Amino acid sequence: MSTSFERVRRRYETTEKKCPTCGYIDKEGNWTSETDGQQIVYHHTCPSCDTNREHTFTFTR
Ligand SMILES: [Zn+2]
Structure with missing residues (x-):
């Protein structure tokens, strides 16, 4: 899975x-990431304008 x-x-x-x-x-x-093994959530906060971005991926085997 890695x-x-x-x-x-x-x-x-x-x-x-x-x-x-x-x-x-x-x-x-x-980017910070959190995963539970099934999906991973990426999060980023722009240091310039504080816009938050988030991406979620779901892994399928
Ligand atoms: Zn920005």
Whole structure:
């Protein structure tokens, strides 16, 4: 299960750095993630404009 998890995590840490609201690029890629094994929720708060972004993935086996 860690294979899909790692792939998704990397994708967010490397490609979803730019805030769609203000265009701020968060070089730190401060995504936080929570998972219960079935789904993973990514959350990011823009340090510039405080826009919250959230993405939920559900893993299917
Ligand atoms: Zn922003």
